[in-house]
Amino acid sequence: MGRVGRHLLGLAVAGLTLATGGAAFAELGQPAPWEWTLQQSGSPVMDNIVWFHNFLFVLITLITLFVLALLVVVVIKFNAKANPVPSRTTHNTLIEVAWTLVPVLILVGISVPSFRLLFLELDVPKADLTIKATGKQWYWSYAYPDNGKFEFDSLMAQDKQPRLLGVDNEMVVPVNKVVRVQVTGADVIHAFALPAFGVKIDAIPGRLNETWFKATKTGMFYGQCSELCGKDHAFMPIAIRVVEDKEFASWVETAKKKYASGGTSTYASAAGPTQ
Numbered sequence: 113m114g115r116v117g118r119h120l121l122g123l124a125v126a127g128l129t130l131a132t133g134g135a136a137f138a139e140l141g142q143p144a145p146w147e148w149t150l151q152q153s154g155s156p157v158m159d160n161i162v163w164f165h166n167f168l169f170v171l172i173t174l175i176t177l178f179v180l181a182l183l184v185v186v187v188i189k190f191n192a193k194a195n196p197v198p199s200r201t202t203h204n205t206l207i208e209v210a211w212t213l214v215p216v217l218i219l220v221g222i223s224v225p226s227f228r229l230l231f232l233e234l235d236v237p238k239a240d241l242t243i244k245a246t247g248k249q250w251y252w253s254y255a256y257p258d259n260g261k262f263e264f265d266s267l268m269a270q271d272k273q274p275r276l277l278g279v280d281n282e283m284v285v286p287v288n289k290v291v292r293v294q295v296t297g298a299d300v301i302h303a304f305a306l307p308a309f310g311v312k313i314d315a316i317p318g319r320l321n322e323t324w325f326k327a328t329k330t331g332m333f334y335g336q337c338s339e340l341c342g343k344d345h346a347f348m349p350i351a352i353r354v355v356e357d358k359e360f361a362s363w364v365e366t367a368k369k370k371y372a373s374g375g376t377s378t379y380a381s382a383a384g385p386t387q
């Protein structure tokens with residue numbers, strides 16, 4: 113093996129080590145240093161998003177390699193030296209039909225899983241519990257209308273890890289339950305986004321948006337406001353603690369008492385003039 117070959121091998125090994133090392137760092141529900149793929153999935157919707165992403169990645173790689181191969185063939189076989197007398201052909205019905213039809217078929221092939229995913233995200237299944245998330249400048253409020261109608265604010269906690277993602281009061285949900293999240297904004301447009309659950313939806317004043325997730329693992333999951341909403345846009349994280357049913361029930365009991373007086377309910381104008 114030549115010197116160049118050895119260098120290339122060295123680079124490949126280094127790259128691979130970095131990649132696997134990066135993956136090993138990856139913790140569930142939060143970003144990790146050197147992360148270069150999607151966050152580990154924690155919900156069925158995210159499973160599908162990951163699958164769709166990988167499917168498109170394979171497809172786009174094959175197409176790119178095919179076009180590259182064609183270009184290489186043209187450059188080698190049809191340059192002025194190798195092919196001094198060019199052909200005068202201008203039309204080839206078969207090829208023209210093929211290069212129209214094949215891309216159409218590829219797009220149709222993409223659209224089927226794409227629409228399936230869109231409907232999975234949009235069609236909220238029968239929910240086990242509803243939480244209303246209200247984006248405010250610059251924190252979130254979570255209301256639990258099904259579990260005692262309490263509401264509390266969730267602000268970024270300076271002293272908590274992970275940095276800029278830890279909050280004082282997390283949203284708590286039971287594992288393996290369909291959680292319907294109703295999202296609105298109290299002042300300006302925010303966006304409720306949590307990568308591990310494949311959730312991202314705008315929080316718009318005067319409008320109630322709806323999304324859902326079913327957490328399949330217990331643990332902490334972090335997201336951020338994803339709509340530029342003012343000077344502290346970067347400091348209104350979303351933290352969701354997924355727990356077992358029993359733990360959730362006891363948390364609800366504590367929360368009912370703890371947040372009972374928290375009647376500072378600044379409900380968004382979504383509950384406006386029609387009520």
Ligand SMILES: [Cu+2]
Pocket residue numbers: 247248301302303337338339340341345348
């Ligand atoms: Cu915001």
